[in-house]
Amino acid sequence: MSTAAETTGGDIEPWEEVTPDAARRLLVAAVEAFAERGYHATTTRDIAGRAGMSPAALYIHYKTKEELLHRISRIGHERALGILRTAAEGEGSATERLADAVSSFVRWHAGRRTTARVVQYELDALGPDARAEIVALRRRVDAEVRGIIEDGVASGEFDVLDVQGTTLAVLSLCIDVARWFNIEGPRTPDEVGALYADLVLRMVGAKDAGAARK
Amino acid sequence: MSTAAETTGGDIEPWEEVTPDAARRLLVAAVEAFAERGYHATTTRDIAGRAGMSPAALYIHYKTKEELLHRISRIGHERALGILRTAAEGEGSATERLADAVSSFVRWHAGRRTTARVVQYELDALGPDARAEIVALRRRVDAEVRGIIEDGVASGEFDVLDVQGTTLAVLSLCIDVARWFNIEGPRTPDEVGALYADLVLRMVGAKDAGAARK
DNA sequence: GCCGAGGGTGAGCGGGCGCTTAGGGCGCTC
DNA sequence: GAGCGCCCTAAGCGCCCGCTCACCCTCGGC
Numbered sequence: 001m002s003t004a005a006e007t008t009g010g011d012i013e014p015w016e017e018v019t020p021d022a023a024r025r026l027l028v029a030a031v032e033a034f035a036e037r038g039y040h041a042t043t044t045r046d047i048a049g050r051a052g053m054s055p056a057a058l059y060i061h062y063k064t065k066e067e068l069l070h071r072i073s074r075i076g077h078e079r080a081l082g083i084l085r086t087a088a089e090g091e092g093s094a095t096e097r098l099a100d101a102v103s104s105f106v107r108w109h110a111g112r113r114t115t116a117r118v119v120q121y122e123l124d125a126l127g128p129d130a131r132a133e134i135v136a137l138r139r140r141v142d143a144e145v146r147g148i149i150e151d152g153v154a155s156g157e158f159d160v161l162d163v164q165g166t167t168l169a170v171l172s173l174c175i176d177v178a179r180w181f182n183i184e185g186p187r188t189p190d191e192v193g194a195l196y197a198d199l200v201l202r203m204v205g206a207k208d209a210g211a212a213r214k
Numbered sequence: 215m216s217t218a219a220e221t222t223g224g225d226i227e228p229w230e231e232v233t234p235d236a237a238r239r240l241l242v243a244a245v246e247a248f249a250e251r252g253y254h255a256t257t258t259r260d261i262a263g264r265a266g267m268s269p270a271a272l273y274i275h276y277k278t279k280e281e282l283l284h285r286i287s288r289i290g291h292e293r294a295l296g297i298l299r300t301a302a303e304g305e306g307s308a309t310e311r312l313a314d315a316v317s318s319f320v321r322w323h324a325g326r327r328t329t330a331r332v333v334q335y336e337l338d339a340l341g342p343d344a345r346a347e348i349v350a351l352r353r354r355v356d357a358e359v360r361g362i363i364e365d366g367v368a369s370g371e372f373d374v375l376d377v378q379g380t381t382l383a384v385l386s387l388c389i390d391v392a393r394w395f396n397i398e399g400p401r402t403p404d405e406v407g408a409l410y411a412d413l414v415l416r417m418v419g420a421k422d423a424g425a426a427r428k
Numbered sequence: 429g430c431c432g433a434g435g436g437t438g439a440g441c442g443g444g445c446g447c448t449t450a451g452g453g454c455g456c457t458c
Numbered sequence: 459g460a461g462c463g464c465c466c467t468a469a470g471c472g473c474c475c476g477c478t479c480a481c482c483c484t485c486g487g488c
Contacts, residue, residue, distance in 0.1 A: 022435075038338070040254035044476060054437050059477065061435090121335070121393075124252070165401070165409045168394065173383060176390040179335075180382065187379070195379045202416045236465075258446060268467050273447065275465095 014079045014115075018071075023061040025051040030068045035114035039069055039125040069122060070130040076119035077137040083108055084144040094152030095206045101148060102174060102200045103193035109177040110189035116178035145171055149204060159205030170200050228293045228329075232285070237275040239265040244282045249328035253283055253339040283336060284344040290333035291351040297322055298358040308366030309420045315362060316388060316414045317407035323391040324403035330392035359385055363418060373419030384414050 018024040029050035033042040044065050045055045062068050087101035109116040123134060146167040152158035160166050177192060187195075232238040243264035247256040258279050262269045276282050301315035323330040337348060360381040366372035374380050391406060401409075 020435090038252065038254055040252055041339075043474080045474090055476090056438080056478080057436060065476070125255075161412075162409055165406075166413065169387060169410065169413055172390040172394060173387045176386040176393075179390075180386060192379075195376055196383065198375075199380065199383055199417050202419060203413050205416060234465095257444080259444090269446090270448080270468080271466055279446070 014075060017075070020061075022051075022053070022057070026053070026058055026061055027068060027072060031072055031114055031118055034069065034072070034122055035117040039118075039122045066125070066127060066130070069118070069125060072115070072118055073123065073126065073130070073134050074137070076115050077134055077141070080105070080108065080116075080119065081137060081141050081144070084141060088144045088148050093208075094148055094155055094157050095201065095208060098148045098152065098204065098206070099197040099201060101145065102170065103197040105174045106177050106196045107189045107193040109174060110181040110192050113178055113181050113183065116175075120175050120178050142167060142171060152204060152206070157207055159207075166204060170203065173200070228289060231289070234275075236265075236267070236271070240267070240272055240275055241282060241286060245286055245328055245332055248283065248286070248336055249331040253332075253336045280339070280341060280344070283332070283339060286329070286332055287337065287340065287344070287348050288351070290329050291348055291355070294319070294322065294330075294333065295351060295355050295358070298355060302358045302362050308362055308369055308371050309415065312362045312366065312418065312420070313411040313415060315359065316384065317411040319388045320391050320410045321403045321407040323388060324395040324406050327392055327395050327397065330389075334389050334392050356381060356385060366418060366420070371421055373421075380418060384417065387414070 015024050015028055018027050026047060030042070030047045033046050033050060036042075037046075044058050047065075047068070048055045048058050051057075058065075058068075062071075083104050084101050087097055087104055090097050090100060092100075109120075123131065126134065146163060149158060149160060149163055149167055149170075153160050153163065174196065177196070181187075181189075181192065229238050229242055232241050240261060244256070244261045247260050247264060250256075256279075258272050259269045261279075261282070262272050265271075272279075272282075276285075297318050298315050301311055301318055304311050304314060306314075323334075337345065340348065360377060363372060363374060363377055363381055363384075367374055367377065388410065391410070395401075395403075395406065
């Protein structure tokens with residue numbers, strides 16, 4: 001595989017943009033708690049406790065518990081979109097770019113599983129406005145993947161009957177990694193990424209799947 | 215497609231086994247509420263209200279709110295397992311049986327989306343004992359699909375490097391349908407089932423995919 | 429040495445939660 | 459038609475939730 005992140009985790013911690021330090025610690029604590037128990041089952045006291053602070057400290061940096069989820073969700077989606085865009089804009093054939101996109105997207109969902117879980121499964125806990133903003137980001141995620149698949153169909157590399165349906169299935173497959181992946185399981189994020197890139201190339205009927213496995 | 219359910223919904227309502235009538239109405243109300251808002255965000259008052267009863271009525275038929283989830287989860291998993299087993303034990307080649315299994319499993323996840331959502335995504339809300347029982351059922355689900363894939367590899371119909379990993383991916387793809395499927399969207403459960411059966415046959419490198427599309 | 433601002437705390441508010449209890453109505457049995 | 463058992467309700471208990479408020483400590487500027 002190519003481009004960015006080679007390591008197992010996939011990426012640098014993306015929370016460095018959150019300041020000040022106390023706000024970041026609270027946000028990281030919230031990600032862990034939301035991922036473990038879900039948004040609704042997590043209490044503000046639990047989040048503050050994990051960050052080593054009193055319950056009231058949370059409200060100095062965030063207006064509500066929902067604002068925390070919103071910030072996490074937006075940053076996470078931007079990160080995911082960035083990963084796909086890097087792959088989509090890369091050089092190489094559609095086959096290579098799709099393999100790259102899937103393997104890095106999957107590596108992120110496996111390696112940063114706690115973040116990905118919150119990002120992908122807690123969307124419904126947001127209010128209408130925040131939800132609409134995140135849904136717009138998701139449509140751009142969909143468009144990136146669909147773009148690569150359309151390129152491959154146009155160039156004759158892929159054989160796909162239902163482009164939108166296949167796009168949906170490919171994204172769905174990658175996203176669900178966040179549900180089942182277990183750090184202590186038998187597979188590393190890199191291995192799952194490689195397996196999934198191969199499976200997706202089969203799904204789109206890529207003629208020359210072997211070439212993308214550098 | 216073959217075997218059971220031809221209609222859009224996929225199956226008869228599986229709750230007929232729950233008696234008495236009031237207990238069933240409560241259970242159906244709970245499925246709807248859990249699917250819409252999640253287990254933790256659903257209140258016992260909401261469940262009772264949907265069933266047209268007072269909050270206290272719930273506790274005549276169920277010991278706790280968790281027992282409701284447990285009953286829903288067990289019945290739902292048994293239903294899902296039954297669908298896969300019917301397909302796995304059918305006659306015909308591994309290719310045909312895999313296509314049948316995937317299309318009926320997907321039809322269930324799309325058509326009975328509310329039930330499937332609760333079954334697939336609220337597992338973590340169960341206590342350790344109930345959770346262990348459900349996890350055992352899931353292993354049997356996994357074994358059914360793996361069995362078909364192993365048959366296809368043995369007979370030379372399929373070309374699969376990592377049988378366990380591919381099994382996981384196939385199940386993951388089907389299960390995630392419950393997350394994104396929308397009854398009011400452009401696709402019927404039957405259409406998604408057919409699309410997914412085709413995609414899965416490609417994933418396992420089925421030599422004669424066309425033959426399974428009757 | 430004093431001051432103000434900003435990050436932090438302890439205590440606690442109003443409210444909604446899961447669940448319990450005392451009792452009421454209705455239909456069956458004889 | 460008295461007695462009994464089964465469903466169900468009204469009321470409410472104790473608890474913990476998200477969030478607020480009054481106050482404190484620390485630190486840079488002068």
